[in-house]
Amino acid sequence: MNHPMSARWRVAGASVLAALLVAACATVEPMPATEIAAAKAAITQAESAGAQRAAPVELLAAREKLDKADAAVREERFGDARRLAEAAEADALLADRRARAAKAQSAADELVRSNELLRIEAGRNAPR
16 A cells, blocks of 8 residues: 555655755865875975985885876866875875984984994003
């Protein structure tokens, strides 16, 4: 038995579902200009820190992801562009940290060498 009230509920439910689908499809992500700018800045910072030498793999990955993000923007795939730009920034930050860590380690190694030379000189000049 079909009850007239259940038919109304089905029509109302279908109408609500259709409205939700239209609203979901109408949502457009904005262009990720902020994320792309942040990735570019992070890459520049990593380069300044010496990442070309200390973290070339990470720096290259950041550049490649940024290039893909730019391509996604041109194709208006803003969600993909945002994710790629964020990943590029993360890779660039890692490259920057590795470069800075390498510099710090180099400075620490130099201090150890200097201290050892001072000990040797102090031993030579010590009265016997």
